[in-house]
Amino acid sequence: xxxxLKGYLVEATPAYAVVDCGxxxxxxxxxxxxxxxxASGKExxxxxxxxxxxxxxxxxxxxxxEERTLFRQLISVSGIGANTASVMLSSMTTGExxxxxxxxxxxxxxxVKGIGLKTAQRVIIELKxxxxxxxxxxxxxxxxxxxxxxxxxxxxxxxxxxxxxAKVIDKILIREGLSDTDPFHSKVTSVEELIKLALKQL
Numbered sequence: 001x002x003x004x005l006k007g008y009l010v011e012a013t014p015a016y017a018v019v020d021c022g023x024x025x026x027x028x029x030x031x032x033x034x035x036x037x038x039a040s041g042k043e044x045x046x047x048x049x050x051x052x053x054x055x056x057x058x059x060x061x062x063x064x065x066e067e068r069t070l071f072r073q074l075i076s077v078s079g080i081g082a083n084t085a086s087v088m089l090s091s092m093t094t095g096e097x098x099x100x101x102x103x104x105x106x107x108x109x110x111x112v113k114g115i116g117l118k119t120a121q122r123v124i125i126e127l128k129x130x131x132x133x134x135x136x137x138x139x140x141x142x143x144x145x146x147x148x149x150x151x152x153x154x155x156x157x158x159x160x161x162x163x164x165x166a167k168v169i170d171k172i173l174i175r176e177g178l179s180d181t182d183p184f185h186s187k188v189t190s191v192e193e194l195i196k197l198a199l200k201q202l
Contacts, residue, residue: 002048005061009044014090014154014191017061019044028061029082031089032154036192037063051082058082067094070131077126079119087158088112091199098131113160113202148173151194160202168198 005028007021014035019026028046030038038044046061047068060082062068067089074085074097088097091112100108101124109120148169155165172194 001050002059004045004047005059006045007043009038009040009042012038012040013157014150014195015157017044017046019046019061026059028059029086030061031067031086032192032195033067033089033093034061034063035154036190060086064094070094070097073127073130074123077119077123079122080115083159084112084114087114087199090154090158091196101127101131104128111200113199148194150191151198154191154195155198155202165198165202168201169194171201172197 005019005021005026007019007026009017010020010025011018012030012035014032015029017028017030017035017038019028028048030046034046038046046063047065048062049060049068049071051058051060060068060071062071071082071085071089074080074088075082080088088109092100092108096108099105104124106117106120106124109115109123110117115123148166151169152162152166155169156162
């Protein structure tokens with residue numbers, strides 16, 4: 001129904017973005033990977049997928065057609081909904097997921113929250129002949145707010161318990177000797193990177 005949204009990016013977080021198109025603000029669910037490639041206050045083009053439910057119409061946005069295609073392939077697998085697919089795309093890059101499927105790496109896929117052994121096996125069986133080889137360079141755009149605050153907000157949006165996620169983030173910051181208020185002098189310099197580290201421990 002909708003191919004893409006092109007407009008002014010009013011707000012962007014690791015879990016959602018608000019895009020102003022002709023004076024109408026669209027709330028769009030995004031992955032951490034898409035978040036790393038967009039910046040608030042600038043024009044943006046997101047390829048979208050609309051999910052219609054009885055109580056809501058949900059828009060999912062993607063920086064590239066490749067990511068959207070993979071999202072659609074993932075939700076076509078029994079046992080994987082939009083939220084789990086978003087967690088996968090936030091835990092790994094598109095290329096990493098594709099490579100895991102092509103190499104039949106069950107453990108990598110199973111490491112994503114919400115995916116058990118049988119579901120991971122179904123992902124490989126159903127998608128191995130559908131996905132293509134692809135990878136991309138990862139860039140990030142740092143926005144306002146501390147690393148901890150933005151990472152925590154994104155994890156809560158993805159369905160994790162706030163207190164549990166906060167403890168994991170704190171452990172990462174302490175372990176790495178990082179300062180969430182001075183990210184440019186830390187080893188972890190992006191919200192995307194911090195979220196991926198947290199997802200491995202949640």
